[in-house]
Amino acid sequence: MTMHWNGDVPIYIQLYQQVIQRILDGNIKEGEALPSVRKVAAEYQLNPVTVSKAYQMLQDGQYVEKQRGKGLFVKSGAPHSILEKERASFLCTEWPLILQKISRLKLSVEELTRTSKENQ
Known part of the structure; x- marks a missing residue:
């Protein structure tokens, strides 16, 4: 591999x-x-x-x-501990940046959910 x-x-x-x-x-x-x-x-x-x-x-x-x-x-x-740590890290570091980008692009919740469902 x-x-x-x-x-x-x-x-x-x-x-x-x-x-x-x-x-x-x-x-x-x-x-x-x-x-x-x-x-x-x-x-x-x-x-x-x-x-x-x-x-x-x-x-x-x-x-x-x-x-x-x-x-x-x-x-x-360990899986539970890792999940908790990864969630906290995501919410503190990545999510604020994602929210800023969503806001900057003026995306609505409907657009995001529709696009999400189309890509599944």
């Missing part, structure tokens, strides 16, 4: 965000093991240190826990 990395954001952060998204989407479930550092490094052709940094961020956020000799596992309650 080939991954296209954004040159403006460190790869370890992008990898961290990808794991967060996979947990939120239910592709990695509570209690499930993350792929090993070596496996991810080989699959994406990354330095293992890069993968380790991303995994350390997941441990620092208390979303995964290390089980000695087995690897990293998604902690119970």
Whole structure:
């Protein structure tokens, strides 16, 4: 599998965000093991240190826990914790910018919902 990395954001952060998204989407479930550092490094052709940094961020956020000799596992309650954090982040940083753009473009709620339904 080939991954296209954004040159403006460190790869370890992008990898961290990808794991967060996979947990939120239910592709990695509570209690499930993350792929090993070596496996991810080989699959994406990354330095293992890069993968380790991303995994350390997941441990620092208390979303995964290390089980000695087995690897990293998604902690119970991690999807809920991630969802709460991501919602708060969205509402504080992204949503105000979206609202400004909607206002600047003079879009109505009806236009937004109609367009949203057409694109589903």
